[in-house]
Amino acid sequence: MHTPTLMPPRRRGRPPKSRDALTDTRELLLRAGLETLTEKGFATAGLDEILGRVGVPKGSFYHYFASKEAFGLALIERYAHFFARKLDRHLLCAELTPLARVQAFVDDAQAGMARYDYRRGCLIGNLGQEMGALPESFRAQLQAVFADWQARLAACLRLAQQADEMSVTADAEQLAAFFWIGWEGAVLRAKLAQSAEPLTVFARFFLAGLPR
Amino acid sequence: MHTPTLMPPRRRGRPPKSRDALTDTRELLLRAGLETLTEKGFATAGLDEILGRVGVPKGSFYHYFASKEAFGLALIERYAHFFARKLDRHLLCAELTPLARVQAFVDDAQAGMARYDYRRGCLIGNLGQEMGALPESFRAQLQAVFADWQARLAACLRLAQQADEMSVTADAEQLAAFFWIGWEGAVLRAKLAQSAEPLTVFARFFLAGLPR
């Protein structure tokens, strides 16, 4: 069962102090977890699968994480952070008009999904869908992440209003909420259809529907 | 473990010919499966849980269904049928203008989610999200269901164009696609937030964004 796919055999005992990001076990686990959970979700993702992927034994896992639940919460945090950075990179890009920034984000996300053949979705969306079977502790976390994304997008939309790309009477906050509500649906459909079309369709009509 | 919750103890042996919908075992299983899968999804839903809920032993299950996968496919079919009827009830309602019919569907769905405290979502959306871990046979089925819903809504939107509620230059088919893409996201968020707000927000902006 253990097929340390491409990692060198791991050494026992307390490790030397210096660990780079490529050998740090905790780091490895988080990365592998992210990949697996974005593809399969929380409940379906087997520990053994994640472990096998990076050749880490179970003992190590439970050294770094108190439980699968704790692991999940750590992943949310990490993913939220990663995503917020990506969002900022686009939505704060001074070289583009505010609405062009939104489109830039969409293009980026699209490329991201294509890169993995539309097998991986959005961790937050995946887990949100699974709330029915997830520890209740996840709910607040996930909602907080959405609130954060919404705030970032709303700020960009307000800039769009200032730049006269959109009516100043519109409610930027609500529009941002609308975007993320629908976006998660688009990601889900893209996974199902194994195509970028749902993403482009959603983005196109979102932008087209914005009050002038 | 077996707590035949509220069903009478089932009788052994070949059953009499007449079975009403309340005692037919296959029917019972499908109903219970629908409840559980809309809450939890496919992978998470344990057979034992579904079985325990209606007091049906495993032997019966595997008498009626070749596998959990076959059961899932049967559920998709049944849910799609149920939903198509609901859709028609609203979208073909002659007493309302076409766009009012869309709103009527939204209101209905909203009430439906509230009835179960926002724990149950859309079976098709749930399974779609899980495709990464589902038998590939599900994919085509699920996409077909979405295509069907899209066609029904598109027809309604074309009526809206004829009734001059919406620009005749708009692409009704694409708009219908847009609706379902986002709607699934809204259902997902409603489950997460345990509130109808995502549904209303999505519907409001969808209708408001329609080209005049």
Next chain:
DNA sequence: TTTTTTCGAGACGCTCAGTCTAATATTGGT
């Protein structure tokens, strides 16, 4: 009646997730 068909009952094996304990290597203090 006798035979055949239909279905319910639940034990069984297998796989796999998640937990826990023991073993092993490194560090830091003296």
Next chain:
DNA sequence: ACCAATATTAGACTGAGCGTCTCGAAAAAA
């Protein structure tokens, strides 16, 4: 240089769920 404390790996262990199988019982058909 040694020893204690610490960090990490190794893998055994438990329990749950899926799918199978055999058997039992009752209605239907002959």
